[in-house]
Amino acid sequence: MFDATDSAASGSTPGVQAPRVGVFVCHCGGNISDVVDVKRVAEEAARMPDVVFTTTHMFHCSDPGQALIEQKIREHALTRVVVAACSPTLHQITFRRAVERAGLNQYLFEHVNIREHVSWVIEDKEAATAKASRLVRAAVNRARLLVPLDKRRIPIHPAALVIGGGVAGLMAARDLGDRGMKVTLIENRPFLGGRMAQLWNVFPTNEEARPLLSNLVRDVVKHPLITILTGAHVVNSEGVVGDFKTKIKIDARGVDERLTYPGNAIAACPEETISEFDFALSRRKAIYMPYPGCFPPIPAIDWHTCTKCGKCVAAVGGKGINLDAKSRELTLHSGVIILATGYDPYEPLLGEYGYGIFPKVITLQQLHRMLDPEGPTAGALPFDSNTPVRIGFLHCVGARQIDGVNAPQPDGKVKDYCARTCCTAAMHAAVALRERFPKSHITSFYQDMRTYGRGHEEYYEQASQQGVLFVRYSPWHPPRVDKDRTGKWPVVVRTNDLLTDGLPIEVPLDLLVLATGVVPHDISELVTMYSCAVGYDSFLLEVHPKLRPVELAVSGVFLAGCCQGPMDITEACSAASAAASKAAAMISQGQVEMDPFIASVDEEVCTGCQTCLTVCPYDAIVRDEARGLAIVSEALCTGCGTCAAACPSSAIQQAGFNDRQVRAEIDVLLGV
Amino acid sequence: MTTNGATSDRQPGKLRLGVYWASSCGGCDISLLEIGEHLLELIEVADIVFWPCVADFKYRTVADYPDGYIDVCLFNGGIRSSEQEQIARLVRRKSRTLVAYGACAMDGGIPALANLESTREIFDAVYHSNPSLQNPGHVEPQTHWATPHGDLELPRLYPQVLRLADIVEVDYQMPGCPPVGTQVWKVLQAVVAGEVPARNAAVRVGCDNRSVCDECHREKRKVRIKEFKRPHLAIPEPNWCLLEQGFVCLGASTRSGCGALCPKAELTCRGCYGSAGLATDQGTAMLSALGSVMDAVTEDRANELVGQIADPTGTFYRFSLASSALKAHRKP
Numbered sequence A: 001m002f003d004a005t006d007s008a009a010s011g012s013t014p015g016v017q018a019p020r021v022g023v024f025v026c027h028c029g030g031n032i033s034d035v036v037d038v039k040r041v042a043e044e045a046a047r048m049p050d051v052v053f054t055t056t057h058m059f060h061c062s063d064p065g066q067a068l069i070e071q072k073i074r075e076h077a078l079t080r081v082v083v084a085a086c087s088p089t090l091h092q093i094t095f096r097r098a099v100e101r102a103g104l105n106q107y108l109f110e111h112v113n114i115r116e117h118v119s120w121v122i123e124d125k126e127a128a129t130a131k132a133s134r135l136v137r138a139a140v141n142r143a144r145l146l147v148p149l150d151k152r153r154i155p156i157h158p159a160a161l162v163i164g165g166g167v168a169g170l171m172a173a174r175d176l177g178d179r180g181m182k183v184t185l186i187e188n189r190p191f192l193g194g195r196m197a198q199l200w201n202v203f204p205t206n207e208e209a210r211p212l213l214s215n216l217v218r219d220v221v222k223h224p225l226i227t228i229l230t231g232a233h234v235v236n237s238e239g240v241v242g243d244f245k246t247k248i249k250i251d252a253r254g255v256d257e258r259l260t261y262p263g264n265a266i267a268a269c270p271e272e273t274i275s276e277f278d279f280a281l282s283r284r285k286a287i288y289m290p291y292p293g294c295f296p297p298i299p300a301i302d303w304h305t306c307t308k309c310g311k312c313v314a315a316v317g318g319k320g321i322n323l324d325a326k327s328r329e330l331t332l333h334s335g336v337i338i339l340a341t342g343y344d345p346y347e348p349l350l351g352e353y354g355y356g357i358f359p360k361v362i363t364l365q366q367l368h369r370m371l372d373p374e375g376p377t378a379g380a381l382p383f384d385s386n387t388p389v390r391i392g393f394l395h396c397v398g399a400r401q402i403d404g405v406n407a408p409q410p411d412g413k414v415k416d417y418c419a420r421t422c423c424t425a426a427m428h429a430a431v432a433l434r435e436r437f438p439k440s441h442i443t444s445f446y447q448d449m450r451t452y453g454r455g456h457e458e459y460y461e462q463a464s465q466q467g468v469l470f471v472r473y474s475p476w477h478p479p480r481v482d483k484d485r486t487g488k489w490p491v492v493v494r495t496n497d498l499l500t501d502g503l504p505i506e507v508p509l510d511l512l513v514l515a516t517g518v519v520p521h522d523i524s525e526l527v528t529m530y531s532c533a534v535g536y537d538s539f540l541l542e543v544h545p546k547l548r549p550v551e552l553a554v555s556g557v558f559l560a561g562c563c564q565g566p567m568d569i570t571e572a573c574s575a576a577s578a579a580a581s582k583a584a585a586m587i588s589q590g591q592v593e594m595d596p597f598i599a600s601v602d603e604e605v606c607t608g609c610q611t612c613l614t615v616c617p618y619d620a621i622v623r624d625e626a627r628g629l630a631i632v633s634e635a636l637c638t639g640c641g642t643c644a645a646a647c648p649s650s651a652i653q654q655a656g657f658n659d660r661q662v663r664a665e666i667d668v669l670l671g672v
Numbered sequence B: 001m002t003t004n005g006a007t008s009d010r011q012p013g014k015l016r017l018g019v020y021w022a023s024s025c026g027g028c029d030i031s032l033l034e035i036g037e038h039l040l041e042l043i044e045v046a047d048i049v050f051w052p053c054v055a056d057f058k059y060r061t062v063a064d065y066p067d068g069y070i071d072v073c074l075f076n077g078g079i080r081s082s083e084q085e086q087i088a089r090l091v092r093r094k095s096r097t098l099v100a101y102g103a104c105a106m107d108g109g110i111p112a113l114a115n116l117e118s119t120r121e122i123f124d125a126v127y128h129s130n131p132s133l134q135n136p137g138h139v140e141p142q143t144h145w146a147t148p149h150g151d152l153e154l155p156r157l158y159p160q161v162l163r164l165a166d167i168v169e170v171d172y173q174m175p176g177c178p179p180v181g182t183q184v185w186k187v188l189q190a191v192v193a194g195e196v197p198a199r200n201a202a203v204r205v206g207c208d209n210r211s212v213c214d215e216c217h218r219e220k221r222k223v224r225i226k227e228f229k230r231p232h233l234a235i236p237e238p239n240w241c242l243l244e245q246g247f248v249c250l251g252a253s254t255r256s257g258c259g260a261l262c263p264k265a266e267l268t269c270r271g272c273y274g275s276a277g278l279a280t281d282q283g284t285a286m287l288s289a290l291g292s293v294m295d296a297v298t299e300d301r302a303n304e305l306v307g308q309i310a311d312p313t314g315t316f317y318r319f320s321l322a323s324s325a326l327k328a329h330r331k332p
Helices: A004-012 A038-046 A063-075 A088-101 A115-119 A125-143 A167-178 A194-198 A209-222 A262-268 A311-315 A364-371 A422-436 A457-465 A524-529 A569-588 A611-615 A642-646 A659-670 B027-035 B038-045 B059-064 B082-094 B102-107 B110-116 B119-129 B181-193 B282-293 B299-306 B312-316
Strands: A021-026 A051-057 A080-085 A109-113 A152-155 A159-163 A182-187 A226-230 A232-238 A244-250 A272-274 A283-285 A328-334 A336-339 A343-345 A361-363 A390-397 A441-446 A469-472 A480-482 A491-497 A503-509 A511-516 A518-520 A557-559 A591-594 A599-601 A621-624 A629-632 A652-654 B015-021 B046-050 B070-076 B079-081 B095-101 B144-147 B150-153 B157-162 B172-174
Touching (some): A021 A038, A021 A063, A038 A051, A063 A080, A088 A109, A109 A125, A125 A659, A159 A167, A159 A569, A167 A194, A167 A209, A167 A226, A167 A569, A182 A232, A182 A328, A194 A364, A232 A524, A262 A311, A364 A511, A390 A503, A422 A457, A422 A511, A441 A491, A557 A569, A599 A629, A611 B282, B027 B070, B027 B102, B038 B046, B082 B095, B102 B110, B119 B157, B282 B312
Parallel strands (some): A021 A051, A159 A182, A159 A336, A336 A557, A390 A511, A441 A469, B070 B095, B095 B172
Antiparallel strands (some): A244 A328, A343 A518, A491 A503, A599 A652, A621 A629
């Protein structure tokens, strides 16, 4: 079972001390020892070759527990340390540091998880002890073969790339700039501002959205350290933390600052298309500006609609418009990346709650555009303020859906998560409508009222006081939106009101507003490029929601705002500031320390089969054509281990996880 | 090849050669004939002192040799029975150099695939449930039998096939099912000249240090595998890597030396030359490689693709189950 030559071999390698293994088994205050007989685990480990010391401790992570490890390393001249305790995500670093303080290389330490993997999941004491013992003995057998390793240090290029020019991206860019960091902000639309620019008024301050946004945009635009690139798409990304090289393509705008009277050019344009900014409530020209105060304050040309007829050029005397402008490519060098790619409002399916069938069924986003004084209707709704107009809000459209009840989305799934912002947004709009139309009757059809944020519940209170009628529907029986048979009303909502014991209720309406959910903006290409973790809801997944809330598992990539999940502006801004602060902290370090677990090719052994080239997700392996060998680029290798696993001749070995070490562990696990 | 003065192992006079056949098909014995006319040269310099396949040697004859009498013994076949273990120990004692010759002695070979079954299941299949069998009395071989002339002791079947190196110390490994003639002759020449590498069970002779891919003329196009095909159900495109075409070719995880015989004949490499490079578990090495180059992003798709591989154990561990981490199927 135990390769007798192993000890001798590692002992004779220069700089590698012969194994003298110490095993420390933690009680975790009873978390482990209530189920696992830790004493027996230690005793059985003691019978393994090269084990010279074993003990148990109530809390090895405590100061005395760590001090004990340090003391025993010195006392017994231990050269390998195995700690059996909780998950390595929790205390691996703690113990590595303890080992290092005792003068031992921190990678001569092996962590065994006998809490999450054993005591918390196994009730049977005998079985749990047997498993813990085997895991520990396997770790010992592996630890015998460990060799000292040095951390890798990668210098960080002192610049940040922020992807996304919405409120989160702007905020992150401003915060980074204010910390003295060089920032490039790229936005793939021709204008900054993202989704916030489309809102009329925002909770919880009842401020108009765009003036608020303009303040932020102004800060960013005039910031000397921030470069803004609009119409910019990420084409390709190479490199790792500290040294990202992002290739971007910048669409031709067709218009530059010399265009002094954009209005003339826009008026001259004969081509029209649906305005995406107004959610199809209006039409815009091929040369367009979404709203008067937009940034950049010059129009852009939509090349799909433009026929290059030249009328705009003629209207402005040829100054500032170039219909033959070409897109260009650029490579941005940055040490860190912040993803602020935002969200899209849920677009109801055709016929979902009458959407797309009844003209008087609109989304909350469309309502915002209509209420906006600069919007398509100049802030007017098609009602007289004195008429007793009937307006309904339907909550949870494209949110909290139930598989089997709601129609699946094109991806085959239902949107089963809470979009978090729409309850408050609907209440905020309801209150505003009540103010503008004092004689209006407003009904809110909801499942659960989730006005959860600070200052949000007040909107619900206010709406209640102002006579908004609440009808609670069951998610298993969503309301039906029909034509009114009498023809008197544009639409009728039928449902069963749970607040009145499920009585059937029929509410005729002049206008039905769908409070739609939040879906992540489609960034599948970026997801592949940066190997982002994606949650079940298709939003990007942070490393840990509490302890590392704005970091992706890919080192050096941070998350800001709605790319991570539904957030209101307040939350998106907090997240953006957090991401900026994490990113700035990383840049300030000047270098990143990385675990030394990188792959290397044994040139004597490599057979040139090229399997690794196919599998490396980071393009860190190249082929030396002359010698027919694979070469790993250390700077690009992230230590994912894919190539080492794939290499059919084991010519690729990963430091810290070489075949002998892994095999030694498996041998004991299998009881070979 | 480095020499380590192994000539001193060699006794004066003609070389004494032994060949033994344990748990294997006999192909290895025949492979020695593949050296063709060189056989005459061999006989010039070597005496055959033990080779039950070609001449009558009693075990007692061998037992009576002084220890170390045989200069080189080429031992083919794995260890499946108590008799084979006994002979392995005997020839080890009598031989200065013991070579695990061929895939079975080295890695268990095809017979080791029976390690997937227990002895009981093997007996059931061979003596009871086999459809072409007539065994009304349900007779099974016994290890003891009392006769009027005395008790007979017959060899016992082991629960699993072991490698020669699991039983005795082996000086060299020589892969192949069977080893190819050119390699056999190279090794014999080296032995005769005394130019053998330092003794080490890990040292393989009669092969090269790269993988079959290295000897294979087929071109890699760095594409992921979209579908697995069985060799008899599709015609491979010539000159294009068989694995990339979806034929489960073990060339990438197999030691070179055979000259890529199979891929050159439009057949997949079956892996008889054992693990390549530093890999110790050929089947796992190939599985990991395959898992990484399949065009499968989702688990469902991966399952679908893997489901297209008939007999995965027999494919990936065809010659090396006894050397693998699996070794044998342990029934609860």
